[in-house]
Amino acid sequence: MTTLLSSRLLPFSPERRRTPSPSTTFFPWNNPTTNYTVRFLCSPAAPRVRLGQRLPRFVVPATAEDLLYNAGATVGVLGGGYALMRVFDDLTRRKILRQGLSRKLVHILSGLLFLVSWPIFSNSNKARYFAAFVPLVNCLRLLVNGLSLASDEGLIKSVTREGDPQELLRGPLYYVTILMLCALVFWRESPIGVVSLAMMCGGDGIADIIGRRYGSMKIPYNPKKSFAGSISMLVFGFLVSIGMLYYYSILGHVQLDWGNTVPRVAFVSLVATLVESLPITEVVDDNISVPLASMAVAFFTFHD
Numbered sequence: 001m002t003t004l005l006s007s008r009l010l011p012f013s014p015e016r017r018r019t020p021s022p023s024t025t026f027f028p029w030n031n032p033t034t035n036y037t038v039r040f041l042c043s044p045a046a047p048r049v050r051l052g053q054r055l056p057r058f059v060v061p062a063t064a065e066d067l068l069y070n071a072g073a074t075v076g077v078l079g080g081g082y083a084l085m086r087v088f089d090d091l092t093r094r095k096i097l098r099q100g101l102s103r104k105l106v107h108i109l110s111g112l113l114f115l116v117s118w119p120i121f122s123n124s125n126k127a128r129y130f131a132a133f134v135p136l137v138n139c140l141r142l143l144v145n146g147l148s149l150a151s152d153e154g155l156i157k158s159v160t161r162e163g164d165p166q167e168l169l170r171g172p173l174y175y176v177t178i179l180m181l182c183a184l185v186f187w188r189e190s191p192i193g194v195v196s197l198a199m200m201c202g203g204d205g206i207a208d209i210i211g212r213r214y215g216s217m218k219i220p221y222n223p224k225k226s227f228a229g230s231i232s233m234l235v236f237g238f239l240v241s242i243g244m245l246y247y248y249s250i251l252g253h254v255q256l257d258w259g260n261t262v263p264r265v266a267f268v269s270l271v272a273t274l275v276e277s278l279p280i281t282e283v284v285d286d287n288i289s290v291p292l293a294s295m296a297v298a299f300f301t302f303h304d
């Protein structure tokens with residue numbers, strides 16, 4: 001399925017495979033043309049090749065060094081996620097942030113920073129599994145705490161509304177499951193995962209923050225949601241999606257025709273915003289409806 005999505009959206013031309021990626025400026029281990037010595041110095045992830053041999057751009061076989069390198073990246077990203085939660089727990093404890101706001105900022109930042117961290121992983125065919133391990137670990141933490149088998153106060157405080165551990169088994173659990181799904185299915189080569197996560201993390205997160213503050217004018221078909229919340233979701237979700245796609249394009253993971261991409265992303269943002277505004281939250285959580293609707297619409301709109 002991944003191959004299908006990637007190849008249809010971003011056809012691999014032989015020319016493209018030979019083009020060195022701009023991401024090599026930032027992440028030299030991604031350079032397919034770097035010779036063995038340089039690749040080895042840059043990253044133990046580099047496969048052993050003859051001097052000057054060109055490698056396929058995106059997927060290279062995993063070697064022992066590559067696995068070790070990706071394991072290091074996984075530990076780093078896991079540590080980043082843990083640190084983020086500790087920071088917000090601390091800010092809440094010191095009463096610098098309200099618990100509700102802290103929770104929404106964790107919602108916005110954890111997924112987006114996870115997305116930003118993907119290029120750190122190598123180009124091997126195993127890299128996505130290492131990245132997906134990060135939400136998997138968080139998924140287990142949520143399950144263990146949600147089922148009250150453990151009590152991590154920091155996690156409960158920074159992720160729940162009022163400190164009820166069972167809440168971890170709903171929104172936050174769906175959220176990390178979607179992060180895992182996007183890493184495994186779409187990974188870095190398809191705009192579908194990037195846009196869906198931008199809408200779930202950035203768009204949905206900002207709708208709550210702005211809507212609670214300025215949302216006096218309610219949406220006629222849903223008195224729990226406001227125009228201010230939905231408009232901010234549309235604008236912020238769109239901008240974050242474009243920003244993330246730009247980040248991935250300058251690193252060479254996606255090649256986009258911006259004239260076509262911008263209206264398509266705008267359409268996905270609009271549909272995701274409409275879905276979020278519907279009075280269906282009791283039936284299906286926003287952390288499921290928003291990313292799944294975005295994926296479905298992005299699949300068809302980016303499909304040439």
Ligand SMILES: Nc1ccn([C@@H]2O[C@H](COP(=O)(O)OP(=O)(O)OP(=O)(O)O)[C@@H](O)[C@H]2O)c(=O)n1
Pocket residue numbers: 171207208209210211212215224225226227228229230233276277281286
């Ligand atoms: N389009 C939106 C979305 C949210 N809100 C505001 O944000 C609050 C929370 O919305 P929502 O996220 O849908 O509620 P919950 O599902 O209860 O919270 P969470 O997603 O944080 O679990 C709403 O009550 C409303 O004040 C809004 O005004 N307009």
Ligand SMILES: C/C(=C\CO)CCC[C@H](C)CCC[C@H](C)CCCC(C)C
Pocket residue numbers: 077078080081082084103104106107109110111113114117134135138142158159160171172175176179287
């Ligand atoms: C409050 C949340 C959702 C409710 O709508 C967000 C829950 C966040 C997770 C418990 C933690 C997720 C951590 C990420 C998988 C890793 C982030 C790494 C990054 C480098 C900071």
